[in-house]
Amino acid sequence: MTIPEPGTGRRRTMTRDELRVWRRFLETSEQLRNVVTGRLQDESGLSSGDYGVLLALSEQPEKRMRSSQLAQHIGWERSRLSHHLGRMERRGLVQREPVAGDSRGAVVALTTDGAQLFRAASAPHLRVIHETFVRALSAQQLAALDDAMTALAAHLPAR
Amino acid sequence: MTIPEPGTGRRRTMTRDELRVWRRFLETSEQLRNVVTGRLQDESGLSSGDYGVLLALSEQPEKRMRSSQLAQHIGWERSRLSHHLGRMERRGLVQREPVAGDSRGAVVALTTDGAQLFRAASAPHLRVIHETFVRALSAQQLAALDDAMTALAAHLPAR
DNA sequence: AGGCTACAGTTGACATGTCAATCATCCACT
């Protein structure tokens, strides 16, 4: 990549190189995600959605959480969560319970099976992340990537 | 981020910081993808899959391509492409035609409508990429991101 | 010709996502 001469000001259109970086970013991040979630699936039968839900619940002291708080915590729409919880409940990973004091609400609770599966899945999952992500980068590259992601996130439109 | 003392050798497990970088990478790349594809959808009614297919076909001299070559070109499984082409064909964006000389095969051809829609969608789409991705990064950050993506891609298991 | 294997593509079943509509309850206000 060539770095444009300074003092030129921001361009209004993209160069070929910039577009190439975008495409590489898009493609590589997707492949990486697929590798990691594919191995999670193979090794423990959990999808990345399952993992996120189980992780959030595991972190709660009571291993349970109000449905909309969970949705907010993991950044999902409530409808998406509702569908997903239905599938997870069918598999016995979580359980929905009524809330004392608000009959509209629902609490999502980790089941014993769910907690167990999550525990078993975690270490291998973290190992895969280490192998495919951390190990692929030098410490400097990792820091630079973090920096770039932070800049991108800061520039994202407000959710 | 703290950079670990050199000469320590590669760790076997992840630090909290490394995991944080992974999560930020995962989350930010997903949000960014959603913003860009969401705007493409809003502005032109094309999904990112549609766009990829139309882009590949547009780049062909004859605006047509063998189905499996297309799948290979954009890195999709044939079954995924087949389903997607069915939907695109229903919308009149592409057309499947028999191949002279191989009655098993199919050629996917861009329709007039498909070509037109793709042309109309391109400039706004590139503008969104510029606004949300390129503009969010300094030239150095962009170069560093490219470098990190290249390292990650090189380290991916063979497709 | 007959038969085997590889190839090209499609199909069906199912998981995952989005969007808009719906349902029930809660709460604030009169």
Next chain:
DNA sequence: AGTGGATGATTGACATGTCAACTGTAGCCT
């Protein structure tokens, strides 16, 4: 108490993905 708008969550319709099974044809080999 009564009602109307917010809130919590689910539902249905549909787009998108994956996987495995299937269909039909091509290309060999004998």
